Amino acid sequence: xxxxxxxxxxxxxxxxxxxxxxxxxxxxxDFEERIYESIKFSKQNNKLYAYNQLAYVNYLNGCNEEAxxxxxxxxxxxxxxxxxxxxxxxxxxYGNFAWIYYHMNEVEEVETYLEKVKxxxxxxxxxxxxxxxxxxIYGEKGxxxxxxxxxxxxxxxxxxxxxxxKEPDNPxxxxxxxxxxxxxxxxxxxxxxKENCKLLKQLRRALELNPxxxxxxxxLALQLQDFxxxxxxxxxIEKALSTSADIPQVIRLVAKFLRKQGSVDRALxxxxxxxxxxxxxxxxxxxxxxxxxxxLYKLKNDPNSQHKSSAQIVELTNHCINHFEKAVELKPxxxxxxxxxxxxxxxxxxxxxxxxxxxxxxxxxxxxxxxWQHFYLExxxxxxxxxxxxxxxxxxxxxxxxxxxESYKRDYCYTYLKKIVKIRTSRNKQDSMAxxxxxxxxxxxxxxxxxxxxxxxxxxxxxxxxxxLSALCELCLSI
Numbered sequence: 001x002x003x004x005x006x007x008x009x010x011x012x013x014x015x016x017x018x019x020x021x022x023x024x025x026x027x028x029x030d031f032e033e034r035i036y037e038s039i040k041f042s043k044q045n046n047k048l049y050a051y052n053q054l055a056y057v058n059y060l061n062g063c064n065e066e067a068x069x070x071x072x073x074x075x076x077x078x079x080x081x082x083x084x085x086x087x088x089x090x091x092x093x094y095g096n097f098a099w100i101y102y103h104m105n106e107v108e109e110v111e112t113y114l115e116k117v118k119x120x121x122x123x124x125x126x127x128x129x130x131x132x133x134x135x136x137i138y139g140e141k142g143x144x145x146x147x148x149x150x151x152x153x154x155x156x157x158x159x160x161x162x163x164x165x166k167e168p169d170n171p172x173x174x175x176x177x178x179x180x181x182x183x184x185x186x187x188x189x190x191x192x193x194k195e196n197c198k199l200l201k202q203l204r205r206a207l208e209l210n211p212x213x214x215x216x217x218x219x220l221a222l223q224l225q226d227f228x229x230x231x232x233x234x235x236x237i238e239k240a241l242s243t244s245a246d247i248p249q250v251i252r253l254v255a256k257f258l259r260k261q262g263s264v265d266r267a268l269x270x271x272x273x274x275x276x277x278x279x280x281x282x283x284x285x286x287x288x289x290x291x292x293x294x295x296l297y298k299l300k301n302d303p304n305s306q307h308k309s310s311a312q313i314v315e316l317t318n319h320c321i322n323h324f325e326k327a328v329e330l331k332p333x334x335x336x337x338x339x340x341x342x343x344x345x346x347x348x349x350x351x352x353x354x355x356x357x358x359x360x361x362x363x364x365x366x367x368x369x370x371x372w373q374h375f376y377l378e379x380x381x382x383x384x385x386x387x388x389x390x391x392x393x394x395x396x397x398x399x400x401x402x403x404x405x406e407s408y409k410r411d412y413c414y415t416y417l418k419k420i421v422k423i424r425t426s427r428n429k430q431d432s433m434a435x436x437x438x439x440x441x442x443x444x445x446x447x448x449x450x451x452x453x454x455x456x457x458x459x460x461x462x463x464x465x466x467x468x469l470s471a472l473c474e475l476c477l478s479i
Contacts, residue, residue, distance in 0.1 A: 015095030376400030
């Protein structure tokens with residue numbers, strides 16, 4: 001059989017090689033670290049998924065023999081965990097085997113695993129030769145997409161919905177669906193109706209089906225906190241801690257809840273205990289840095305504080321910087337930690353280091369759409385608060401707002417642009433830059449006549465401005 005003919009069959013499989021898992025959408029080292037963490041600490045039965053994911057990571061790193069080793073572990077796990085219906089749980093694993101052997105040019109092995117998948121699908125009564133519409137496949141795809149990248153959250157949600165059509169009371173699938181909804185909501189940061197919140201209902205449903213799922217407990221707690229039901233949320237936090245205090249992912253989420261609640265010292269204690277188990281966790285160091293930053297901002301902004309000493313401020317600032325620096329050292333592509341670190345350099349007045357780091361982030365090639373939006377927001381805030389440059393700040397806030405990705409970061413870019421307009425018009429009612437910003441905001445949301453009027457006013461007070469002229473010409477030609 002020719003390679004082209006094999007490829008056509010392989011593309012019909014449901015496995016990691018056909019799920020659009022692109023290397024450019026993920027930090028491979030971070031993905032691999034999270035997989036190993038789930039194997040080591042998770043009390044839930046997800047080792048089958050983890051071994052398949054590791055095999056795919058091995059392939060991306062050019063280690064096909066190692067990939068085969070992890071696929072053998074996946075096969076062994078499926079047989080141990082699902083002795084009654086093993087075959088259904090092996091469709092994805094066998095598909096991965098076929099693809100790895102294809103890339104190793106071992107045609108006979110490819111055909112062997114294609115035949116295995118074909119036999120399973122036939123036995124399941126599937127209308128398709130090389131796949132089947134079963135919850136086991138939808139579930140593994142959903143959890144894999146959820147772990148891989150925020151770009152896939154919507155697809156992950158759809159996978160869980162399809163799986164739940166087949167098995168509506170499956171605890172694991174309900175948990176996956178709840179987490180997918182939570183992450184999508186957090187990503188978009190859209191207002192939720194407390195009484196008719198689909199996410200809240202699904203989190204409660206998942207916990208009802210699996211009362212010991214600590215991840216769902218903390219996600220539910222965080223959602224309740226957002227709805228000003230902190231007391232109820234704290235009950236779930238305490239229960240999660242009583243059962244899963246050794247799971248770093250749970251501790252990170254618990255710390256987020258406690259930090260928002262104001263219990264920063266308790267969050268710090270838990271994070272430091274977790275660091276004793278995982279001293280090289282960049283995510284934990286970043287969380288510790290965030291806790292110290294919360295303490296720092298509280299001290300600096302509290303007008304009633306009687307103990308606001310420069311020594312305390314310096315100490316907290318240094319704690320922040322030390323942990324953010326450690327996070328970046330452990331994960332050089334950890335742009336969130338880099339932005340946090342740049343902000344703290346600015347707090348310390350070390351603008352040369354802050355400039356250098358922001359410029360370094362700007363040259364990174366692994367940032368996704370939502371990451372760029374975050375970067376432009378933070379860089380704009382740096383110029384607004386520390387460099388006192390409204391012009392530069394407005395430029396970066398505009399860049400963030402231009403990105404058509406609905407999120408709280410985009411909302412903040414809009415808010416800061418309006419704030420700059422208010423500041424400048426309070427000083428000068430004829431400020432051209434203020435009218436230019438208003439024109440830009442209307443232009444982005446397609447309110448063209450209003451945008452034209454604002455740009456005309458901007459040009460009235462700053463004749464010959466090339467940016468305003470260009471925008472005005474573009475608008476006039478588009479009407």
